[in-house]
Amino acid sequence: xxxxxxxxxxxxxxxxxxxxxxxxxxxxxxxxxxxxxxxxxxxxxxxxxxxxxxxxxxxxxxxxxxxxxxxxxxxxxxxxxxxxxxxxxxxxxxxxxxxxxxxxxxxxxxxxxxxxxxxxxxxxxxxxxxxxxxxxxxxxxxxxxxxxxxxxxxxxxxxxxxxxxxxxxxxxxxxxxxxxxxxxxxxxxxxxxxxxxxxxxxxxxxxxxxxxxxxxxxxxxxxxxxxxxxxxxxxxxxxxxxxxxxxxxxxxxxxxxxxxxxxxxxxxxxxxxxxxxxxxxxxxxxxxxxxxxxxxxxxxxxxxxxxxxxxxxxxxxxxx
Numbered sequence: 001x002x003x004x005x006x007x008x009x010x011x012x013x014x015x016x017x018x019x020x021x022x023x024x025x026x027x028x029x030x031x032x033x034x035x036x037x038x039x040x041x042x043x044x045x046x047x048x049x050x051x052x053x054x055x056x057x058x059x060x061x062x063x064x065x066x067x068x069x070x071x072x073x074x075x076x077x078x079x080x081x082x083x084x085x086x087x088x089x090x091x092x093x094x095x096x097x098x099x100x101x102x103x104x105x106x107x108x109x110x111x112x113x114x115x116x117x118x119x120x121x122x123x124x125x126x127x128x129x130x131x132x133x134x135x136x137x138x139x140x141x142x143x144x145x146x147x148x149x150x151x152x153x154x155x156x157x158x159x160x161x162x163x164x165x166x167x168x169x170x171x172x173x174x175x176x177x178x179x180x181x182x183x184x185x186x187x188x189x190x191x192x193x194x195x196x197x198x199x200x201x202x203x204x205x206x207x208x209x210x211x212x213x214x215x216x217x218x219x220x221x222x223x224x225x226x227x228x229x230x231x232x233x234x235x236x237x238x239x240x241x242x243x244x245x246x247x248x249x250x251x252x253x254x255x256x257x258x259x260x261x262x263x264x265x266x267x268x269x270x271x272x273x274x275x276x277x278x279x280x281x282x283x284x285x286x287x288x289x290x291x292x293x294x295x296x297x298x299x300x301x302x303x304x305x306x307x308x309x310x311x312x313x314x315x316x317x318x319x320x
Contacts, residue, residue, distance in 0.1 A: 004190070004191065004192075004193045004194075004212045005188065005193065006193065006212060006213070006243050006244075006245050007052070007213070007245045007289050007290050008243070008245075008289070009289070010289070010319060011284050011288075011289055011290070011291065011318040011319050012052035012053075012289070012290045012291070013051060013052055013280075013290070013291045013292070013293050013310075013315060013318065014051055014052045014053030014054065014055060014091075014092070014094065014290065014291075014292055014293070015046065015051065015053075015054060015055065015292060015293050015294070015295065015307075016055040016056075016057065016096055016292060016294070017039065017042065017043065017054050017055060017056060018031050018034070018039075018042065018303060019031050019034045019038060019039045019042075019075075019300075020039065020056050020057065020074070020075040020080055021056075021057040021059075021071075021073070021074050021075070022071040022073035022074070023069070023070050023071050024068065024069055024070065024071050025069060025070070026294075027071060028296070028297070028298075030297070030298065030299045030300055030303075031300075034300045035300075038300035038304075040087055041300065041301075041304045042300070042303055042304045042307055043084055043087060043088055043091075044087060044088065045304040045305075045307040045308045045311075046088075046091055046307050046311065047087075047088040047089060047090050047091045048090075048308070048311075049307060049308045049310070049311025049312050049315070050311040050312075050315045051091050051307070051311055051315075052091065052092055052290065053091060053092040053093065053094040053124055053290075054084060054088070054091050054092070054093055054094065055094040055095075055096030055126065055292070056075065056077050056080045056081050056084070056093075056094070056095065056096060057074060057075075057077065057096055057097075058074075058077040058095060058096075058097060058098050058099050059074040059099075059132065059135065060102070060135055060138075060139060061134075061135060061138065062074065062132070063132065063133075063134040063135075066132065070132075077095050077098060078095075078111045078112075078115065081093045081095065081115055081119075081123070082115060082118065085115060085118050085119035085122065086118075088122075091122070092122050092123070092124050093115065093119055093122050093123055093124070094123075094124040094126050094195070095112075095123075095124070095125055095126045095127070096126045096197070096215065097126040097127050097128035097195075097196075097197035097215060098125065098126060098127050098128070099127075099128060099129070099130035099135070100127045100128075100152055100155040100156060100159065101129065101130065101136075101140065101144070101147075101148045101151035101152045101155050102130065102135065102136065102139045102140055102144075103155070104175065105155055105158035105159045105162055105170070105175055106162060106177060106180060106182065108155070108159055108162075109159055109162035109163055109168075109182050110182050112125055112159075112163065112186070112192065113162075113163060113182055113183075113184060113185060113186045114184060116186035116187050116188055116192050117184040117185065117186065117187055119187075120187055121186070121187030121188045121192075123186070123188070123192045124192060124193050124195055124213075125159070125163075125192050125193065125194045125195065126194075126195045126196075126197055126215055127152065127155075127156060127159075127194060127195070127196055127197065128152070128196070128197035128198055128203075128215075128217070129148045129149055129152045129198060129202075129203065129206075130145075130148055130152075133145045136148060149202050149206075150173075151174055152206065153206055153209070153210065154172045154173065154174055154175065155174075155175070156194060156196070156206070156210045156211075157170075157172070157210065158170045158172060158175055159194070160191060160194060160210070162180070162182055163186055163190075163191035163192065164190045164191045166181055166182075166183075166185065167179050167180065167181050168180050168181075168182075193212040193213055193245070194210065194211055194212050194213070195211060195212065195213035195214065195215045195245065195247070196210065196211035196213070196214060196215065197215040197216075197217055198215075198216070198217055199216045199217050199218055199219045199227060203217075204227065204230055204231050204234060205234055205238075207231060207234075207244070208231055208234030208235045208237070208238050208239065208244075209234075209238045209239065211244065212244065212245060213244065213245030213246070213247060213290070214231060214244065214245070214246050214247055215247050215292075216247065216248055216249065217249070218249075219248060219249075221251070221282075221283070224248055224283065224286050224288070225286050225287070228246060228286060228287045228288075231244070231246070232244075232287075245289055245290055246287055246288050246289055246290070247288060247289070247290040247291065247292060248283055248288045248291065248292070249292040249294065250279075250280055250283060250291050250292065250293055250294065251267075251269055251279070251294070252265065252267060252268045252269065252294040252295070252296045253268060253269040253270075253271065253276050253279075253293065253294070253295065253296070253310075254268050254269070254270045254271075254295065254296050254297065254306060255271075255272075255273055255276065255306055255309040255310055255313060255314065256270050256271055256272055257305070257309060259302075263298045264296050264297075264298065265296055268296040273309075273310075273313035273314045273317060274317065276310075276314050277314050277317035277318055280314075280318060281317075281318065284318070291318075293310060295307065295310065
């Protein structure tokens with residue numbers, strides 16, 4: 001039986017923090033001039049209003065061919081989570097998602113164990129395979145991108161061992177080490193939860209075999225029941241049906257506080273707390289227990305206000 005602490009039957013919600021990743025596909029205009037203080041205000045608003053996690057993305061360098069789509073502004077995951085650990089007290093801190101195959105497992109384990117220690121047990125390890133060819137070329141060599149799936153599988157196994165065992169020995173195709181100790185140790189025992197990102201068939205299989213939770217990427221609402229059913233089938237086959245936290249990214253929303261919708265993207269659900277909660281509970285009925293909420297706002301101040309409004313007004317409706 002899996003002994004990692006899971007979210008379980010309670011419905012929780014988190015966010016990928018704005019400002020720290022500025023992909024042109026989703027960045028708001030106000031984020032382009034936002035400050036570190038703005039980022040801190042949003043994190044603190046989430047921390048005091050019941051958000052389960054704050055997520056920070058992971059890209060080392062963006063090739064010029066992708067800057068027009070992805071932007072170049074991507075804060076370092078580990079450094080940013082360390083800073084967040086110092087200005088928050090309650091919310092979990094999620095790597096969303098760490099491109100694990102680009103790191104030696106011992107290095108990743110050192111960083112994550114230290115973060116868990118400094119945050120007093122608040123790290124969730126989100127991992128994924130990555131998608132930028134040039135990053136792999138620079139960080140892992142010319143075969144790294146093609147090999148990223150099997151390398152990610154192996155890296156998860158090695159990382160879990162390093163976080164669980166005080167003296168770890170691992171023999172894989174890509175990484176081998178013997179009797180290596182990492183301290184400080186994680187506060188969470190036997191280790192922080194590992195959530196696997198991705199919605200492709202290999203990602204689903206990786207989640208079922210190695211994950212404590214699932215972070216789908218780009219799964220549409222209509223496709224979610226089928227993917228959850230497939231994931232549960234694989235989990236039964238590969239892990240005897242061990243418990244698994246299941247997440248999804250909800251549609252963008254804005255809690256209607258009387259400010260109207262002018263200036264918000266037209267695809268944003270601008271609605272009462274009750275209507276937003278009802279929409280999210282439809283996802284819960286499909287089998288989801290952790291929800292990533294893409295809030296939309298017109299300024300950093302409004303985003304912080306929306307963060308508190310969601311936590312105070314919508315959050316309590318998700319666990320009636």
